[in-house]
Amino acid sequence: MIFQTQIPLKKQPHHQIDYHSNLLLLGSCFSENIGNQLSYYKFQSKQNPFGILFHPKAIELLITNSINQKEYTEDAIFFHNERWHCFEAHSALSSPSKEELLSNLNNNVNSTFKQLKDASHVIITLGTAWVYREIATDTLVANCHKIPQKKFLKELLSIDEILESLEAINSLVQSLNKDISIIYTVSPVRHIKDGFIENQRSKAHLLSAIHQVVEPRKKVYYFPSYEIMMDELRDYRFYAEDMIHPNQTAINYIWEKFSETWFTEDTLKVMKEVETIQKGLTHKPFNPNSEAHLLFLEKLQQKKEILLQAFPFMNF
Numbered sequence: 001m002i003f004q005t006q007i008p009l010k011k012q013p014h015h016q017i018d019y020h021s022n023l024l025l026l027g028s029c030f031s032e033n034i035g036n037q038l039s040y041y042k043f044q045s046k047q048n049p050f051g052i053l054f055h056p057k058a059i060e061l062l063i064t065n066s067i068n069q070k071e072y073t074e075d076a077i078f079f080h081n082e083r084w085h086c087f088e089a090h091s092a093l094s095s096p097s098k099e100e101l102l103s104n105l106n107n108n109v110n111s112t113f114k115q116l117k118d119a120s121h122v123i124i125t126l127g128t129a130w131v132y133r134e135i136a137t138d139t140l141v142a143n144c145h146k147i148p149q150k151k152f153l154k155e156l157l158s159i160d161e162i163l164e165s166l167e168a169i170n171s172l173v174q175s176l177n178k179d180i181s182i183i184y185t186v187s188p189v190r191h192i193k194d195g196f197i198e199n200q201r202s203k204a205h206l207l208s209a210i211h212q213v214v215e216p217r218k219k220v221y222y223f224p225s226y227e228i229m230m231d232e233l234r235d236y237r238f239y240a241e242d243m244i245h246p247n248q249t250a251i252n253y254i255w256e257k258f259s260e261t262w263f264t265e266d267t268l269k270v271m272k273e274v275e276t277i278q279k280g281l282t283h284k285p286f287n288p289n290s291e292a293h294l295l296f297l298e299k300l301q302q303k304k305e306i307l308l309q310a311f312p313f314m315n316f
Contacts, residue, residue: 007227009261015181015219018267019043019311021120024112026062028054028127030187030225033246037255040278041271042314046115049108050142051090054127054191055157056165056206058142061088063172066112072105074098080145087134087141094145116176124169125225126210127187129157129202130194156201162209170213170220181219183262184210188229188254189245223261228254270307277303277316 017023023038023045025031035047053059065088077086077098084101085094093108095101116122131140132152144152157165166184173180186206191199203226214222229238229246236243238250246254259268280300285293304316 005231007224007232007257009224009257011260012221012262014216015121016264016267017043017121017262018264019270022115022118024115024119024122025125026053026059026122027125028052028187028189029245030127030185030189031123031125033251034123034125034255034258037251041274042311042316044313046111048090049112049115050088050105051092053090053142055129055131055140055142056126056162056169056209057131057140057157058088059124059126060165060169060172061142062112063116063169066109066116067172067176069113070109072102072109074102076105077101080147085143085145087139087143087145090143091145113176116173116180119177119180121181121183122173123183123185125185125187126206127189128191128194128199129162129205130191130198131155131157156198157205159205159208162205163212166209166213170218174219181221183221183223184214185223186210186226188226188250192244223258225254225258228257270311273303273307274314277307281316 019042021044023043025035025038025045025047027048029052031047032052035045038045038047050062053062072086076088077084079085079098083094083096084098085091086101086105089105093101093104095104132144132154133140134152136151141152170182173182186203190196191202194202207226210222214220229250233246233250233253238247238253239245240247259271263271277300280296280303283296285296287293308314
């Protein structure tokens with residue numbers, strides 16, 4: 001008997017990911033989950049230079065500002081709850097120091113420009129189509145930074161508005177880097193605070209827009225993270241305690257599906273070697289000075305040296 005329906009996935013035939021690839025991840029908190037896996041397996045990857053960005057307009061603005069190499073000045077930041085913030089960045093960048101925030105914003109604009117220029121793949125995870133518009137300036141924000149909600153209007157981006165944003169993202173990124181592959185996915189995290197029905201409307205708008213821009217011949221792809229979570233992992237045992245976020249088992253499962261689809265066979269073999277070293281580094285011996293443990297450490301060091309000869313960028 002089969003107790004699970006499977007999302008059909010095919011091995012990506014072109015522009016696969018290997019250890020020579022440069023990866024940039026942008027978007028919702030699920031991009032952080034995948035980014036952490038890439039870091040664990042020692043890929044060349046960067047994630048969310050402006051922190052978690054939930055909606056496509058925020059990601060489009062980040063890419064636009066990075067390509068234009070925007071310089072942030074004091075008029076782009078504000079003081080609230082004893083910290084300086086920027087509406088275009090996540091609160092992870094917020095700081096008690098105005099100078100530190102401006103420095104981080106400008107450094108990250110420059111680093112994002114370089115990453116987009118050098119990347120082989122950019123993975124964009126969209127979380128929601130709901131956005132907040134600051135009433136005073138009539139502009140969409142990436143993060144409200146706990147400012148009272150009465151200062152904002154809540155809007156649902158239409159499919160056409162999302163489509164326009166995604167087309168702009170594709171055009172901007174590929175004008176800077178014609179060889180880059182763009183992989184879209186929709187976060188499996190349900191935005192229940194918006195409401196159950198409202199969350200479904202949001203995800204539907206994102207999915208409808210994405211599938212209008214996916215075109216493998218133009219190196220624009222889709223990976224079904226959302227569908228895997230909603231269908232293959234529909235049991236609540238695959239969720240964290242909040243019953244909203246996928247737990248580590250679910251993250252690992254989706255990661256395996258992504259790896260099988262996008263990574264070369266040689267890359268999967270190297271990943272097993274990296275995992276062996278990573279587990280070895282966390283091993284806690286009963287007797288650190290025993291001959292057996294010292295021999296174990298020596299063999300572990302040999303494995304690291306062999307990998308570093310092939311991939312000198314790895315850092316254990």
